Amino acid sequence: MTELNDVEMTCPSDAFLKVIKGKCKTTIIVMIEKGRNRFSEMKRTLPTISERMISRQLDELEKDGIISREVFGEVPPRVEYSLTEYGKSLYPIIREMRKWGYIHLERN
Secondary structure, eight states, X not given: OOOOOHHHHSOHHHHHHHHHOSTTHHHHHHHHHTTXXXXXXXXHHOTTSOHHHXXXXXXXXXXXXXXXXXXXXXXXXXXXXXXXXXXXXXXHHHHHHHHHHHHHHHHO
C-alpha cells in the first residue's frame, strides 16, 4: 500500500471552507469589496457581532492573505482594509455562494 503525503490527504473544499469559516467572514469580504472598509462601518453594519469578533475575523482574513490592512498616520489613527489580489480571486466564489444561500433561506 502506498503512503499518501499530507497534500494528497487534504481536501481542497475543506481548505476553502477553513478560510471562509467564521462569524460573518463572507459578509466582511463583501463589505470590503463594496468600499465599506473601515472598522467603524463594519461595526455599524454588523450590530449583532461584537467588536472583538469582528477584529478576530479581520485578523484571520489578514493572516490568510485575503485582506490587507493600512494604517494612516493621522490623529486619530485611521485604518482601512482592502482585498488583496488573492482575496479578489475569492470574491466571485463568495458572491455565488451567498446567492445560493439566499435562495436556500427563501425555501425554508
